[in-house]
Amino acid sequence: MTTNYGAEQIQVLEGLEPVRKRPGMYIGTTGPRGLHHLVYEVVDNSIDEALAGYCTHIEVDINADGSVTVTDDGRGIPTDVHPTTGKSALETVLTILHAGGKFGSGGYKVSGGLHGVGISVVNALSEWVQVTVWRNQKIHTQRYERGIPVTTLETNPSSETKTGTRVSFLPDTEIFTQGIEFDYSTLSGRLRELAYLNAGVKITFSDNRPEEPHVETYCYEGGIKEYVAYMCREKETLHKDIIYVQGEKNGITIEVAFQWSIDAYSDNILGFANNIRTIDGGTHLEGLKAVLTRTLNNIARKRNKIKENEPNLAGENVREGLTAVISVKVPEPEFEGQTKTKLGNTEVRGIVDSLVGETLSDYLEQNPQVADSIIEKAVQAFKAAEAARRARDLVRRKSVLESSPLPGKLADCSERDPERSEIYIVEGDSAGGCFQGDTEIALADGRSISFKQLVAEQAEGKEHFCYTIRHDGTIGVERVINARITKKNAEVIKVTLDNGETIICTPDHRFMLRDGSYKPATSLTPDDSLMPLYRKLSDTGEPGSTIEGYEMVWNPASDSWLFTHLVADWYNRWRGVYSVEEGEHCHHIDFNKLNNNPTNLQRLSSADYLALHRHHIEKTLHRPDVIEKCRQLRQTEEFRSMMSQRMLDPETRQILSEQAKAQWEVEEYKAYMTEKWRAFYESNEDYRQQNTEQLYRAQQRYWRDGENRQVQAERVRQHFIEHPERREEYSLASKQQWQDRELLEWRREKTKEQWTEEFRSKRRAALEKTYYQKTLATLKQIEIDRGFVDLEAYQNYRLQTKDKSVLRFDSFCSRYFDGNEIQALEAVANYNHRVVSIERIEEKFDVYDIEVPHTHNFALSSGVFVHNSAKQGRDRRFQAILPLRGKILNIEKTDDAKIYKNNEIQSLITALGLGIKGEDFDASQLRYHRIVLMTDADVDGAHIRTLLLTFFYRYQKSLIEQGYVYIACPPLYKLERGKNHSYCYSDRELQQRIAEFPANANYTIQRFKGLGEMMPAQLWDTTMNPETRTLKQVEIEDAAKAEELFTILMGDRVAPRREFIETYGTRLNLADLDI
Structure with missing residues (x-):
């Protein structure tokens, strides 16, 4: 780490514009918690100076007007001109997100704060900010209002040699609409915590709002050792000395202090990373818990406290009564979530394990009485837990339930604040039917397995992905979670499909129809069109197919085949696993091209892809014995004859074509051929016309493919992520255009030309029912009635009904399938499934179901899509079931x-x-x-x-x-009349609503x-x-x-x-x- 700290150490990554529009993205909430976070962010900058060794005293003042001032004696924020922005480094830090000394290696080794956006976010969310910097025997001041500098940087000489920074700010009531009053105890707790975490740093906290200002000073030379002593002050400790570990490895600093108490029956472990409390844990806490468990079990067996045939003590047993603080300082921290509540750096776990293990083992071996006391307490906890598991007959005030995992059938919410969380306790798996256990689900890994197998495999920790229909109607894949028995001895029915498959399920389970709606199984009829699942393996013998043996799945939205690995690839890109830029090749990690789980895919560049397969081929086709066998084979007459014929084969021609393409990579050859082709193109009018038509048809085919549209949408989305300023530019240009009177008049005339009466009529008919869907559905019905697509019967139907929205078959093929009748008939064949029969079964079965996040539907191997269980009716952010x-x-x-x-x-x-x-x-x-x-x-x-x-x-x-x-x-009832409906919560309300209808009104009631x-x-x-x-x-x-x-x-x-x-x-x- 350099000791220099100037403008060149300030790195700029992005602008400040989004903060005021979406403050919650940067401080989590605009309530009291977010308000106090502003103070923490300013203080964190001073703490960063302390960690770097340049700050010893921090003063925090709540002023009489409700504003806050934070002053430190660090080096002072640099004020010289920043080489990139052309502004002072001070203004750069305060007005541009991700601008500060905590980026790169030039400013700070470690730092806290909201991923480095801290002080600029404080500036953006404050009514005003006043900054004073003492540096180089000068005083620099500047004022900002709502993120915008309202004065220039004023610089005056100073006779003092002091250095430091003072930041005063008043939170903006336009942002913090719940109020801007700071809570003294909230700030006091955090500042005291920071003083414990940074040994020797003095923090003075003053509240100047009351008549008699309240002042507290926090300074702890013992650091986290004093923190543990403070938390154990009212407890009867099991050992006098606080065990303390400190060390550094690979630039990561570890501090741990812990002590056991006799009269405590649960653990109290506080974890911090770069001074941030990691309430959701992380790798540092995982490492600490693991090493405590392993070390104490080793000592217990060495001292014969656990017999050879007895199981190890569990983690919760050895931690009973433990009070601990672990603080790690990581140069490049990886936090999960914007508010930094879980540390993700994997290397930290091993460092904690190593340093703590060695120190703890030495301490316990040198203090056998302490070791025995800790182990005896853990053994007592283990015995109590075992007794509670068997009979729940309490042996003391300690519940094993406190350390038990959450029940598997709980669908938890993501919110961790209990005040914002709610749980619905429901009867069974309400709002969803279920399937008999032998029913099979079609999985993306190429298998079809039963619900029973799914439950067993999930218990082993395996991850599964199913086929699903996304919200836009396209085929997709999604995770399968929470496979379980939902009800024992349930009444079921048997549904038989037109493909001969049978499904045993509860009568209320909902099946997806072709239009994306759902219908309970017991209400299905042979007239219902079910959403189908069709799959096949690619065949290079088919037109347009260049790879052999890869699974393809039918996409109902485009009535075309998609490679399943591309569908799974889209899922990975949507989830942010990787992006298109990481490589143009989609590779199956296990080399099994039928295993299309998203977890089995990765993007590789051409070079990496070829290198991987080259390495793989050395283990197979390039073994010496195989090479010799091939050499002998090529010398035979049969081989020579075969190769002569192969040169005429379309596949070989394709290979030769690819080789020719490779030749085009040679610049000299490319220049020569380009010159010759241009001469031919410019001298041939017929070819130019033909070329234009081919390009037009090609772009039509390209954009008709949903996958291509998705790729382009991803490019556009990525573009705006990388260039957020473009949205504002386009918006401004659009607004300017709409103020251009000539342009508006031109648009008005063009609209009049377009909106002819004929156009209006056709548009209205297309909105009511598209030509495509109606024609396809009619052809499918003909196929069902006749056993095949009888085009003569279809034409007779058109003539009889005189329905112009049902197209002629040749027009249908031409308009939607480029004249390809085979593709059109394939779309008809794959249009849907139908129910043949439904019958009740006397026997009762245990029934199962799963949960599918986001889409809430999945495909059975029988070829239809069904709804998942009830937990989708909630908002997963704060509602559990x-x-x-x-x-x-x-x-x-x-x-x-x-x-x-x-x-x-x-x-x-x-x-x-x-x-x-x-x-x-x-x-x-x-x-x-x-x-x-x-x-x-x-x-x-x-x-x-x-x-x-x-x-x-x-x-x-x-x-x-x-x-x-x-x-x-x-509600008890749903009352429908025409297109309107209402819900009634009592019989009285139902009767009142009905009484409001006319006497002859038609309506339906659903109970x-x-x-x-x-x-x-x-x-x-x-x-x-x-x-x-x-x-x-x-x-x-x-x-x-x-x-x-x-x-x-x-x-x-x-x-x-x-x-x-x-x-x-x-x-x-x-x-x-x-x-």
């Missing part, structure tokens, strides 16, 4: 041992983050602050809801008392007996969308009465319950029931 199988245990009349043995209860406790029954409620452990009970609107649904309320009331009443429990209100009968969009709009849904918060108005009712209605004494029902049952008006 936990399906419970059937009616959960009534804990009112069940002892604790049975409660903890029950799988559904375990899932519920673990998913919510609850502790042991009877423990004090700890809201910080609750994973969701809105727990929503969502059950079907029938008797079973009401019973399940009551059992859940009983669980919450008896197991952890504080959940209800503190307002965390809600009941969802899905939602279960959530599974609702489409995902319906479920979202009516029940889960925070903007439109209705939730009822569960409250206890009369605690004594509630206690009495739960005891009577849910207890194990029958007589009081009978008396209650006989007394109050006759008074119940079902229409008034509100639950």
Whole structure:
């Protein structure tokens, strides 16, 4: 690291324009958390100076007007002219994103902040910023307002030799609409944390808003050792000394301090990377946990605390009672997420493992009494956990559930802030049917496997990809997750398709129709057109096919074949795995050209592709014995005759053509042939006309291919990512054009010419039903009725119906298939599938389902697309779903041992983050602050809801008392009249809506007996969308009465319950029931 720090150390990567438009992208939120982040970003710059060894004192002041001032005694932000921007380095840093000394190797070795956008983002999101720099015995000042400099850089001489930077700013109320008042305790906690993490740095924090300013100073020479001591101050520690590890390897600095306590039953490990708290963990924490587990198990076996035939202590066992702080400083950190909550550098794990392992082993061997105490505590934790797993009979105040993994059937949300998260507890896998376990799914890896196999393979950690129909109607691939049994002993039906395949599924499972809509299995008829899956292997004998044996899949959107590996390649590019620029060749990593999992593909340049195959060929075709055999073969008469014939073969001609193309790479040859061709072209009028027509037809064929359009769309998207300023340029040019009166008049006249009456009529007909779709559907129906595409019968149908939107077959072929009848007939054959029959099955089966992110549909190997299970009706960012199988245990009349043995209860406790029954409620452990009970609107649904309320009331009443429990209100009915529809939430509301219709009105009523009968969009709009849904918060108005009712209605004494029902049952008006 150089000691120079001037304008040349400031690297510029991009501009500041997007920040005010989308502040959430840069600070996470414009609420209180984002507001305080502005302070942290300015302080982080001062901390960076401290890490570089140039700053010892940082002052943070909340001023009386609500602004904040941060002052340090570092070197001061450079003020000389930046060689790239032509502005001062100070203005460059404050007005351009990703401009600062933390980029490259010239400024800072390590740094914190929001990926380096910090101080410029503070400038952009503040009403004003005032900067003062002391440097080179001069004082430099400049003022900015909403990111724009309003004064020039003023420079005055100074008699002082001090150096440093002072940044004052007032957050902009236009951005922070919830208020700009800083919370003292929030800032105090973070500043104290920074002082612990940076030993010896003095931080003075002053709040000047009250009449008597409040001032605190933080300075800890012991660094994170003092941090651990601070956290353990109220605990009975198991060993006196705090174990401390410090070291550096490959430029990465590691600091770890930890101590065990006797009276703590969980671990408390804080991880930091470049002073940023990594609340979601990362490789540094993974390394620490791994080395602790391994080291303590080794010591335990060495000291005979674990017998040879006994299992190792688990990680959560050895960490019980542990308080630890790990701080790493990484020159090139890789963080997951804009707010830096998880460290991704893989090399950090090994460095932590190595340094901590050596120090901890030495310490424990030199202090055997401490080692024995830690191991004995871990062994006790292990025994307690085992006992709890067997009977959940608590041996002390420690729940194994706290360290259990989340239940597999939980569809969690991505939000990690419990206050922003909510969980829906649903009955079974509501809003989706399921399949018998032997039903097979078509996978992108070339296999078709059953749901049972899928569950087993996912349990082994294997990843699967299925075929799916994307939102634009094109074929795609997508991940398969959460394969599981959704219901045992379910009623099923058997669906037989026109290809002879049979599917056993629940009656409500939805099948995709050719238009992309869905229909429950039990409602399908032979007239329904099902979305098909067709696959084949490429054949070089077919026109246009140049590669042999690669899988192709039919694309319903374009009615054409696509190579499956190109579909999977698009998925990788869409997910950002790689880009087209990384190479023009799409390579199967395992050399299996039928395994089209996106994880099995990579992009390679021509050179890398050839090198890879050259290396591979040396292991096969280029072995000495193979070469000798080939030499002998080429000398035979049969070989010579065969080669003579092969020269006439189209494939050989193709090879020769490719060789000719290679010859065109020679510049001299290219120049000669170009000159000769131009002379021919300019002297031949007929050829020029023919060439123009060929080019026109070629571009039509090219743009008709959906894959080509997708590639171009990707190019355009990438262009605007690399050149964001172009959007503004095009927008400005467009606005200027629309102000040009001559241009507007010209456009107006052209529009009049175009919009003739004939054009309007044709356009209206095309919008109602396209010629293409109607013609294709009619041809398919002829094929179904006659067993083949009878063109005479088709023509008779056209003449009888006089439907001009059904094209003549030759016109259809010419317009959409370049006159190729074979391709047109192939499109007809692959248009759809039909249902032949549906029959009920007396036998009941366990049924399965999967979840498919984003598209929520998948292809069965039988050749049709179906919907996945119910979890798509939610917003995955903040909504989780936990399906419970059937009616959960009534804990009112069940002892604790049975409660903890029950799988559904375990899932519920673990998913919510609850502790042991009877423990004090700890809201910080609750994973969701809105727990929503969502059950079907029938008797079973009401019973399940009551059992859940009983669980919450008896197991952890504080959940209800503190307002965390809600009941969802899905509609009972969908009322449709014409194109309009409405949802009714009670019988009374339904009757009121019907009464508003005219007496002779036609309408339909759909009764939602279960959530599974609702489409995902319906479920979202009516029940889960925070903007439109209705939730009822569960409250206890009369605690004594509630206690009495739960005891009577849910207890194990029958007589009081009978008396209650006989007394109050006759008074119940079902229409008034509100639950």
